[in-house]
Amino acid sequence: MKPMSIRKTLARAVAVILAGAALAPAHAQDAYVAPRTVNGQPDLQGVWANNSTTPLQRPAEFADRATLTDEEFEALAARAAEIEAGTGDALFGDGFLSAAISGTVESYDPATGNYDQTWMASRTLENRTSLIVDPPNGRLPEMLPAARERMMAEIQERRANPSDSYTSRPLQERCITYGMPYMLAGYNSYYQIVQSATHVAIIQEMIHDVRLIPLDAGPHVDEKIRLWHGDSRGWFEGDTLVIETRNFSDASEFRGSRGNRVFKERFTRTAHDNLQYEFTIEDAETWVSPWTAVLNWTRSEDPIYEYACHEGNYALEGILSGARAEERMAAEQGN
Amino acid sequence: MAKLLPCFTALSAALGLSLSLLTGSASAQPSDIPRTADGKPDFNGLWQALGNNHWGIEPHNARMGPDYRWAALGAIPAGLGVVEGGEIPYTPEARAKQQENQADWLARDPVVKCYMPGVPRANYMPFPFQIVQSPEHVVMAYEFASANRIVYMDRPDFAAPVPSWMGHSLGRWEGDTLVIDVTEQMPDTWLDHSGNHHTDQLKVTERYTHLSRDVIQYEVTLEDPGVYTRPWRMKMPLYRRLDENAQLLEFKCVEFAEELLYGHLVKGAERTEP
Numbered sequence: 001m002k003p004m005s006i007r008k009t010l011a012r013a014v015a016v017i018l019a020g021a022a023l024a025p026a027h028a029q030d031a032y033v034a035p036r037t038v039n040g041q042p043d044l045q046g047v048w049a050n051n052s053t054t055p056l057q058r059p060a061e062f063a064d065r066a067t068l069t070d071e072e073f074e075a076l077a078a079r080a081a082e083i084e085a086g087t088g089d090a091l092f093g094d095g096f097l098s099a100a101i102s103g104t105v106e107s108y109d110p111a112t113g114n115y116d117q118t119w120m121a122s123r124t125l126e127n128r129t130s131l132i133v134d135p136p137n138g139r140l141p142e143m144l145p146a147a148r149e150r151m152m153a154e155i156q157e158r159r160a161n162p163s164d165s166y167t168s169r170p171l172q173e174r175c176i177t178y179g180m181p182y183m184l185a186g187y188n189s190y191y192q193i194v195q196s197a198t199h200v201a202i203i204q205e206m207i208h209d210v211r212l213i214p215l216d217a218g219p220h221v222d223e224k225i226r227l228w229h230g231d232s233r234g235w236f237e238g239d240t241l242v243i244e245t246r247n248f249s250d251a252s253e254f255r256g257s258r259g260n261r262v263f264k265e266r267f268t269r270t271a272h273d274n275l276q277y278e279f280t281i282e283d284a285e286t287w288v289s290p291w292t293a294v295l296n297w298t299r300s301e302d303p304i305y306e307y308a309c310h311e312g313n314y315a316l317e318g319i320l321s322g323a324r325a326e327e328r329m330a331a332e333q334g335n
Numbered sequence: 336m337a338k339l340l341p342c343f344t345a346l347s348a349a350l351g352l353s354l355s356l357l358t359g360s361a362s363a364q365p366s367d368i369p370r371t372a373d374g375k376p377d378f379n380g381l382w383q384a385l386g387n388n389h390w391g392i393e394p395h396n397a398r399m400g401p402d403y404r405w406a407a408l409g410a411i412p413a414g415l416g417v418v419e420g421g422e423i424p425y426t427p428e429a430r431a432k433q434q435e436n437q438a439d440w441l442a443r444d445p446v447v448k449c450y451m452p453g454v455p456r457a458n459y460m461p462f463p464f465q466i467v468q469s470p471e472h473v474v475m476a477y478e479f480a481s482a483n484r485i486v487y488m489d490r491p492d493f494a495a496p497v498p499s500w501m502g503h504s505l506g507r508w509e510g511d512t513l514v515i516d517v518t519e520q521m522p523d524t525w526l527d528h529s530g531n532h533h534t535d536q537l538k539v540t541e542r543y544t545h546l547s548r549d550v551i552q553y554e555v556t557l558e559d560p561g562v563y564t565r566p567w568r569m570k571m572p573l574y575r576r577l578d579e580n581a582q583l584l585e586f587k588c589v590e591f592a593e594e595l596l597y598g599h600l601v602k603g604a605e606r607t608e609p
Contacts, residue, residue: 038373166593201474201476228585323602
């Protein structure tokens with residue numbers, strides 16, 4: 001992915017958001033008021049990057065602490081800078097901070113080799129120990145037994161027969177979806193927001209997608225209509241864009257949750273270059289309680305690129321061909 | 336425009352001429368069309384082409400579909416064509432390639448595999464698309480394959496970073512017409528199901544003009560010295576979807592193309608070719 005390397009050369013160093021600025025809730029911000037669009041709405045437009053290093057769930061090392069001391073944070077920032085300057089494997093999502101904590105870069109795919117540093121976007125180090133803000137322990141709530149069983153059965157099936165069919169492969173590899181919300185930081189994690197009087201378009205670079213949020217529209221589509229990314233309705237509450245999304249399909253799995261989930265998002269611009277993105281997921285069939293995460297999207301001056309995922313998907317054909325070739329070899333050796 | 340209009344109208348009235356005569360076209364009068372808060376023609380909405388242009392942009396007869404089991408439902412309807420002059424001005428070699436493509440279209444047509452259609456084809460696929468318009472950007476979100484493009488307004492110097500399936504779109508206003516130059520498209524896309532094609536030298540100029548509140552006249556000029564002997568044009572209306580609560584749904588067609596593309600690689604598959 002060329003775009004990544006371009007972005008990286010533009011800003012090589014790890015950016016550091018100082019404690020506080022990113023953490024404070026929107027209403028407590030020091031008088032930052034988003035500019036208005038021609039239609040008088042809070043202007044959330046621009047290209048935004050989800051490149052934070054903060055993991056979804058708080059690592060055990062940090063126990064009940066939502067932030068680190070200044071000294072700890074400086075030490076972590078120094079290790080993060082070393083990783084970014086290094087030549088090891090690429091680190092996406094939560095992997096970056098894990099490496100900064102442990103001091104070792106572990107390859108997530110030692111079998112075939114890994115993406116290298118060329119693939120890494122500049123990451124934004126925040127003094128926060130988890131994206132999850134509720135439950136307060138920064139961890140996902142407990143899963144209900146039936147949901148856990150269902151998830152484990154699926155994982156076992158996938159492990160037992162990883163390449164029998166294209167349907168055995170993850171949805172990401174099939175270029176269908178990375179899920180909703182897409183939240184893997186540092187990997188095509190760019191969004192562009194464009195607003196009209198009646199709609200907010202959230203263009204998602206990953207795989208290429210546009211979420212269309214009608215404002216002050218009627219009720220959701222019929223419950224029989226089920227969608228990979230759900231059916232969204234939005235409105236402004238003060239300076240915050242609120243979106244409620246439901247009608248997910250059961251195939252649109254998200255961390256063990258399925259079609260029953262209700263997804264509420266709140267977008268608030270807290271600075272010229274920061275869009276606070278809060279979401280709450282409620283699914284009484286999956287978790288014992290709803291949970292909420294806060295991400296900080298940072299402004300990017302670069303454009304969104306077209307990600308023609310399926311058009312260039314040689315990997316899926318390669319994976320299935322390889323599996324069939326292995327089976328043929330095994331059969332021949334058996335004879 | 337709005338400020339000039341009263342005296343312009345008064346003048347034309349004084350001369351006994353109607354405004355439509357003066358402008359000399361079938362497009363809507365400037366006061367009739369929807370406008371955005373900044374006074375530009377408002378193309379926000381859900382739009383769709385009608386007719387059979389997606390089957391063939393040149394005049395064509397009805398013909399048998401690719402699978403007899405689909406019978407009348409799968410047969411391909413006739414179309415009057417939308418190419419100005421009736422025929423695309425191909426070089427002889429390029430015309431021969433189109434005919435080869437057409438003879439083997441089901442195997443060769445990129446949208447059968449759920450590849451993004453490119454421009455202008457995306458605009459007349461039998462699926463709606465949503466326009467979200469701000470002063471700086473016009474987003475076109477297509478239902479088919481979640482294809483989309485961002486039109487950058489008034490940034491003539493913004494070069495395409497890389498070639499792409501949906502191209503690089505730079506827009507500007509010419510009066511009440513939205514004009515978009517589309518370049519740097521992948522050579523792989525087609526113009527219809529009839530094998531009409533282009534190269535990576537394709538330059539598309541699109542013109543969107545309101546005929547009325549709910550109809551856009553869509554005119555497009557295609558230049559490609561690799562396959563066409565001269566620039567050529569086509570035009571067709573785009574209609575606003577007026578269905579109550581109309582909205583774009585998902586057509587993530589990858590999942591519908593996988594058996595075609597990968598079915599022969601599934602464990603125990605009977606067929607060995609795609």
